[in-house]
Amino acid sequence: MVQFAQVIVDVPTLQTNRPYDYVIPAIWQAQLRAGMRVVVPFGKGQRQIQGFVVGITDTAPDYTGELKAITQVLDLQPVLNPELLALAKWLAQWTFAFQISCMQTMLPSVMKASYSKKVRLLGAPTPATTTIFHDQTELDFADLAPETIKQLLKLQQEQLVEVVYQVHDRAKVKTIKAIKPLLAAADYTAIAGQVPANAKRQHELLTYLAAHTTVQEPITLQQVTTETQLTLTHVQTGAAKGWLRLIELETYRDPYAELASAPRTQPLTLTKEQANAVHQITTAGQQQHDQVFLVEGVTGSGKTEIYLQSIQAALNSGRTALMLVPEIGLTPQMVARVRGRFGAHVAVLHSGLSNGERYDEWRRIERGEAQVVVGARSAIFAPLTNIGLIIMDEEHEGSYKQDEMPRYHARDVALWRAKYHHCPVVLGSATPSLESRARAQKGVYQLIRLKERANHQPLPEVTVVDMKNELKKTKEDNFSGLLMQELRKRVLHKEQSVLMLNRRGFSSFVMCRDCGFVLKCPNCDISLTLHMDTHSMKCHYCGHEEAIPQVCPNCQSRKIRYYGTGTQKVESELQGLLPEARILRMDVDTTRRKGAHAKILRQFGRHEADILLGTQMIAKGLDFPDVTLVGVLNADTALGLPDFRASERTFQLLTQVSGRAGRAEKKGEVIVQTYNPEHYAIRLARHHDYEGFYQREMTLRHQGGYPPYYYTILVTASHEEENEAAKKIFQLMNQVKPVLSPQAVLLGPTPRAIARVNKRYYYQMVIKYKHEPQLQKLLTQIMQENQARNGIQISIDREPLSFI
Ligand SMILES: Nc1ncnc2c1ncn2[C@@H]1O[C@H](COP(=O)(O)OP(=O)(O)OP(=O)(O)O)[C@@H](O)[C@H]1O
Ligand SMILES: [Zn+2]
Ligand SMILES: [Zn+2]
Numbered sequence: 001m002v003q004f005a006q007v008i009v010d011v012p013t014l015q016t017n018r019p020y021d022y023v024i025p026a027i028w029q030a031q032l033r034a035g036m037r038v039v040v041p042f043g044k045g046q047r048q049i050q051g052f053v054v055g056i057t058d059t060a061p062d063y064t065g066e067l068k069a070i071t072q073v074l075d076l077q078p079v080l081n082p083e084l085l086a087l088a089k090w091l092a093q094w095t096f097a098f099q100i101s102c103m104q105t106m107l108p109s110v111m112k113a114s115y116s117k118k119v120r121l122l123g124a125p126t127p128a129t130t131t132i133f134h135d136q137t138e139l140d141f142a143d144l145a146p147e148t149i150k151q152l153l154k155l156q157q158e159q160l161v162e163v164v165y166q167v168h169d170r171a172k173v174k175t176i177k178a179i180k181p182l183l184a185a186a187d188y189t190a191i192a193g194q195v196p197a198n199a200k201r202q203h204e205l206l207t208y209l210a211a212h213t214t215v216q217e218p219i220t221l222q223q224v225t226t227e228t229q230l231t232l233t234h235v236q237t238g239a240a241k242g243w244l245r246l247i248e249l250e251t252y253r254d255p256y257a258e259l260a261s262a263p264r265t266q267p268l269t270l271t272k273e274q275a276n277a278v279h280q281i282t283t284a285g286q287q288q289h290d291q292v293f294l295v296e297g298v299t300g301s302g303k304t305e306i307y308l309q310s311i312q313a314a315l316n317s318g319r320t321a322l323m324l325v326p327e328i329g330l331t332p333q334m335v336a337r338v339r340g341r342f343g344a345h346v347a348v349l350h351s352g353l354s355n356g357e358r359y360d361e362w363r364r365i366e367r368g369e370a371q372v373v374v375g376a377r378s379a380i381f382a383p384l385t386n387i388g389l390i391i392m393d394e395e396h397e398g399s400y401k402q403d404e405m406p407r408y409h410a411r412d413v414a415l416w417r418a419k420y421h422h423c424p425v426v427l428g429s430a431t432p433s434l435e436s437r438a439r440a441q442k443g444v445y446q447l448i449r450l451k452e453r454a455n456h457q458p459l460p461e462v463t464v465v466d467m468k469n470e471l472k473k474t475k476e477d478n479f480s481g482l483l484m485q486e487l488r489k490r491v492l493h494k495e496q497s498v499l500m501l502n503r504r505g506f507s508s509f510v511m512c513r514d515c516g517f518v519l520k521c522p523n524c525d526i527s528l529t530l531h532m533d534t535h536s537m538k539c540h541y542c543g544h545e546e547a548i549p550q551v552c553p554n555c556q557s558r559k560i561r562y563y564g565t566g567t568q569k570v571e572s573e574l575q576g577l578l579p580e581a582r583i584l585r586m587d588v589d590t591t592r593r594k595g596a597h598a599k600i601l602r603q604f605g606r607h608e609a610d611i612l613l614g615t616q617m618i619a620k621g622l623d624f625p626d627v628t629l630v631g632v633l634n635a636d637t638a639l640g641l642p643d644f645r646a647s648e649r650t651f652q653l654l655t656q657v658s659g660r661a662g663r664a665e666k667k668g669e670v671i672v673q674t675y676n677p678e679h680y681a682i683r684l685a686r687h688h689d690y691e692g693f694y695q696r697e698m699t700l701r702h703q704g705g706y707p708p709y710y711y712t713i714l715v716t717a718s719h720e721e722e723n724e725a726a727k728k729i730f731q732l733m734n735q736v737k738p739v740l741s742p743q744a745v746l747l748g749p750t751p752r753a754i755a756r757v758n759k760r761y762y763y764q765m766v767i768k769y770k771h772e773p774q775l776q777k778l779l780t781q782i783m784q785e786n787q788a789r790n791g792i793q794i795s796i797d798r799e800p801l802s803f804i
Contacts, residue, residue, distance in 0.1 A: 003029050005070060006055040008099050009042055015098040016784065019054050021061040023069040032056065032070075035078025035085055037111070039071045050074070050112075052103050054085060079107060079366075081383060083420055090416060093776075096783045096796035097406035105406055106381035108359040119144070119152055120162050129160055173363075174356065175248035178218035179235055182244055185210045191243070201234045209244060218247055252360040265340040267312065268305050273297075273450040277306045280448060282313040284424040285388055292415065294395075294440040295428040297450030298459060298688060299659020303428045304334070305454070307391050308341050310426065311372055315345070319388025319423070320371040324410055326397035327351060327376040332598040333623060334393075335374060342372045349375030349382065352594060377402060380410045380417070387421040390414045395427035395436060396652055398801050407797045411436075430659060430690065431652040434701065437694050438708045453663075460630070460661040460668030462686040466677045468516060478570050483631050483671045484577060490629050491581045491610045495666065497629040498622070499574075499613045500657050501567050502637050510537065510548065514557035516675035518639070519549060527642045529804065539642065543750045570633065571613055586614030619657040625664030630657055635674040635682055643802045644706040647681040651693050654685035705745065707799065710768040713779065714800040716752065718793045722761040726751075728792050729763035732782060736767065739778050744769040747803070760793075766803050 006019035022040050024032055032038075034053050042049045048071055061067070080088065080103060088102040095102075104112050121129055121137045132148055132155075133139065144152070155161045181188075188210035195202050208228055212219060224230055239246040270278060277295055284291040297303045311321040325334055327350060339346050347361045347370035364370045366383040373382040377400055380390075392400070392414055400410040411427070418425045427436055427445070440447035453459065465480040490497045510530055511518050519528045521539035528537035530548065538545045552560045567587040575583060584600055591597040597617075604612045605624060612618060638650045654672060662668020674682055684693040702709050715736075717728040729749040737746060748765035769775065779796050786794040 001029075001058060002060070003032075004057050004059070004061055004067070005032060005038070005053045006057075007038060007040055007051040007070075008054050008103065009040065009051040010049050010100050010104075011042060015100065017092055017099050020051075021063055021067055023067050024056070025069050028070065028073050031076075032073060033078050035080035035082070037074040037079060039074065041068050041071060048072075052080065052100070054089075054099075079111060081385070083385075083417075084381065084383065086420075087381075087413070087416060091406055091408055091413065093780070094412065095406040095408050095798060096779055097408075102406050105378060105402075105408075108355065108362045110355045110359045122160055122162055126160060129155060173250050174252070174360065176251050177221040177232070177235075178247050178249045179221065179224060179239075180218045180245045180247060181209045181213045181215075182242065183209070183213070185213045188213075188243070201230060202237070204228055205230055205234055205238050206243070209238070218249060220249070252364060263340065264343060265337070267309055267341075268302075270305065270309070271302065271452070271454055271456075273452060274302050274306050274309075274454070277448045277450065278309045278313070280446065281306070281310045281389070281424055281426055285310070285314055285319075286317065288422040289424060290418045290422055292418070292425045292427065292439075292445040293448055294432055294436050294445045295426055295448045295450065296432050296437070296440075296690065297428065297430060297448075298453060298690075299430045299656065300453040300455070300457075300459075300663050301430075301450035302454030303393065303450070304337055307393065307426065307428070308338065310389055310391070311342070314388030314423075315342070315371055317388060319386050320384045321373070321389040321391070322379070322382055322384055322387055322414075322417075323372070323374045323391040323393065324380060324400070324414070325374060325376065325393045326399045332601065338372065338374050345370055346372045346374060347382070349373065349379040351376060352597075377410045380413045387417060388423050389426070390418050390423065391426045391428065393428050395429045396431055396433040398649075401799075401801050403801075405795070407795070407800075409799065431655045432690075434648060434694065434697060435708045438698065455664065457662060457665075457667070459688045460658055460670050462658055462670040462672060462688075464635075464677045464682060464686055465671060465673045467673050467675050468514065470673075478573055478633055479577060480671070480673055483673065486629055486669065486671060487578060487581070487611065487631070491578065494607075494610075495628045496604070496607070496609075496624065496626045497611045497631065498618055498624075498627055498657070498660050499611055499631045499633060500618055500653075501570055501613070501615055501633045502635065502653065510560060511675065512552035512554060512557055513559040513561070513675070515552060515555040516636075517552050517554035517560075519553070521642075527646075529642050538751075543748070567613060567615060574611070574613065581611055582609040583611045583613055584609040586612060586618055591617070616653060619653055619660070622660050623663055624660070626666065627660055628662060628666050628668050630661040630668070630670045632657060632670070632672045632674075635672045636676045636679065639676060639679060639681065643804055644701070644704065645802055647679075647697060647700075650679075651681040651685050651690075651697075654682065655688060655690065658685070658688070705768060710745070710770060712799060712803075713767045713769075713775070714764060714797040714803060715767065715779075715782075716762055716764045716795045716797070718760045718762045718795075719791055720760055721791075724790075724792065725761040725763045728786075728794075729765060732794070733765055735782065736765075736775075736778065739774040740767070740769065740772060744772055752804075764803075766800075 003024040005022050005024050007022055008019050032053060034055055036053050038051055038053055039048050040051050041047065084106055088099050088106065091097065091102045092099040119139045121133055125133065132151060152161060188206045192203055192206045195206070208224065208230070221232060221235065224235065235244070235246060238244045281293055295303060295306065307323060311323065314321045323338065335348055347365045349358060349361055353361070362383065365373055373379055373384060375382065392411060395411060402408055414425050436445060439445045463482065465482055467480065470480045487497055519537055521528055521544050523539065523544055528539055530537060535548060536545050537548055549560055551558055567585055571583055571585050584604055586600050590600065603609060632654060635650065635654055639646050658670040661670055672682065672686065676682060680696050681693065684696065701707065715732060717725050717732060719725040719728065733746065733749055740746065745768040746765060747768065749763050752762035752764050767775070783794060783796055786792055
């Protein structure tokens with residue numbers, strides 16, 4: 001019986017969600033299943049490309065042309081199980097993406113095909129081909145000079161050569177060599193009698209083999225070479241003589257090998273608040289209820305312990321658990337905590353791993369050898385089966401949203417998988433996103449609040465320093481008198497300090513250094529963005545544009561300029577003010593090298609420095625007992641951004657970084673420097689008042705018509721020619737407008753904040769809506785129709801994190 005496969009193909013220039021039909025050759029009929037990778041011919045040139053089988057049927061497809069056959073099957077078993085296949089389909093719809101990019105996102109990158117283009121000689125060599133091919137029959141296209149290619153094209157027309165595409169599977173399994181004795185001990189003794197006495201190594205090998213005939217497991221070559229004088233060559237000789245079998249044992253690259261021997265930790269005795277949380281979560285787990293919990297717990301309330309004990313409960317009932325941590329929160333500290341509790345059952349996935357390491361961790365999960373997965377965003381696609389719990393730590397973090405196709409939010413994927421597996425989801429944060437907190441308000445999520453720190457110590461006291469006054473007293477831009485005084489004290493008493501320089505909003509807006517005034521759009525109540533290319537201030541919502549002011553429109557001061565300073569500059573300034581302090585700097589420059597981030601934290605943990613100075617990356621997850629002072633050098637830079645989430649981000653960042661102080665017995669103190677001490681985000685962060693902030697911010701979002709009161713979709717068109725991009729976005733607007741109800745709002749079109757990136761111009765519009773049944777279908781259609789046509793690229797971003 002002929003069978004047919006539906007294949008989602010990987011054609012970069014012609015992306016589509018439609019599967020293509022192929023004949024399954026008889027040899028693969030028994031083996032091929034949905035979720036396997038295959039190589040198929042595609043298009044005019046019949047080039048070989050990779051694809052994923054998504055379905056298999058016996059009925060001939062409704063197709064008039066001649067169906068092509070699958071060329072090759074790349075897997076022995078599916079790499080995408082039925083759940084992940086269904087997820088890919090849903091994700092493609094939900095995020096306006098292509099299924100192929102969803103599938104590729106789900107898998108380790110080594111499983112993505114690499115292609116090579118080859119030129120192959122057809123038939124006997126002729127003088128013309130020999131000058132190019134010499135004695136070879138195949139050449140790599142990438143190695144050829146343009147002149148040669150020209151000649152080859154001619155030869156191709158004469159059908160003397162052909163161009164072929166080869167698909168390579170880059171997924172390589174790491175192996176180690178091992179041996180297994182093949183004979184009985186008596187046989188080895190008999191052979192030894194016939195081997196010349198001067199063949200010392202052969203005798204040694206025979207003796208060794210004779211002594212190991214009863215060993216069940218293969219003996220690694222490493223063991224043989226450490227226990228004897230023998231080398232690989234001797235072992236190979238033995239294999240050739242039939243004395244032993246040389247085998248390749250599959251092994252894993254373990255990125256956290258050094259943690260494997262770390263002491264196992266025992267569950268802590270829970271506080272009352274923690275116990276209540278664990279109880280609620282595990283009860284939902286036992287009832288196989290896909291309930292979503294929002295754990296709103298102040299910094300240091302012991303959320304990690306709640307996660308660990310809830311994971312334990314899932315494991316106890318024979319299920320698996322998935323824990324997401326934002327990339328920068330995936331510190332060695334966090335990994336050590338999870339590994340310390342669950343040991344080798346844990347697999348870790350994050351972008352710092354080499355491709356090989358990632359692939360190995362993925363295989364351990366896929367084979368069921370790891371039941372707990374900890375990882376950053378894309379770990380949400382871990383091939384765990386029978387999931388009993390999904391956790392998202394720091395659920396408000398922006399890094400959970402991917403900003404390239406597929407533009408998914410890990411939270412949405414988590415909720416989908418939880419429904420599939422009938423298991424609870426835990427969203428944890430000291431500062432939940434407004435979206436999640438609002439859903440808890442409505443009862444869609446179950447809210448669990450932890451108001452106390454696990455050590456029952458008060459939250460650290462926060463002092464706000466008004467830098468406007470400070471500037472009048474001294475010329476110091478970055479360090480107030482109070483902050484310097486407190487830093488000195490810490491250095492003297494051998495306590496540690498953490499200093500944060502907020503780089504968000506770096507030099508992209510204009511602020512007055514005398515009165516804190518930030519230039520706003522007259523129509524939109526949102527800050528204007530500085531555009532250095534046009535030397536003007538622009539509004540990204542309505543397109544309003546004006547000149548860069550020379551004097552402050554509010555106080556007429558001339559000290560109006562764009563804001564920003566670098567960590568390196570701050571470090572040398574601080575070193576000058578405090579020569580005796582040992583400073584560690586943590587920013588993109590000092591953490592670029594693999595493992596550098598972990599190294600800095602280890603150094604700080606060992607008290608090799610008094611001050612840890614860094615960007616936002618120091619704000620999260622750090623748990624150092626001797627940190628008693630946290631300083632924020634510039635709390636308000638993000639407030640000037642033309643972004644409706646600016647206040648939320650500022651509040652979150654201040655609360656998180658303040659939470660690094662006083663986590664053990666010693667009391668903590670926080671100093672926040674700002675030009676906007678009265679701003680509600682700063683005032684409320686000062687009192688650790690998340691609930692107050694939530695109320696206040698929701699009112700503003702309601703008035704402004706922003707999420708979570710509206711859903712939003714950002715549509716962007718780009719082209720190398722500016723007017724083409726603009727033309728396209730207006731054309732799309734005209735397509736979208738007629739299907740929208742009067743309740744929906746269309747913002748724009750406007751040029752994007754950084755209008756030109758990589759020689760392309762970007763134009764955008766934002767659709768704000770509550771209920772638009774027609775919209776999904778129309779946008780899907782727009783996505784399909786406009787793929788890479790005439791150099792235009794369209795992207796559609798559901799719930800963008802910002803409009804800039
Ligand atoms: N029940 C407990 N008994 C004693 N110590 C605890 C308990 N629970 C947590 N701790 C300790 O309290 C500290 C803070 O816990 P944890 O880091 O989990 O807080 P968190 O809520 O995740 O905070 P953050 O949001 O700041 O990351 C840790 O050092 C942890 O070991
Ligand atoms: Zn405006
Ligand atoms: Zn001013």
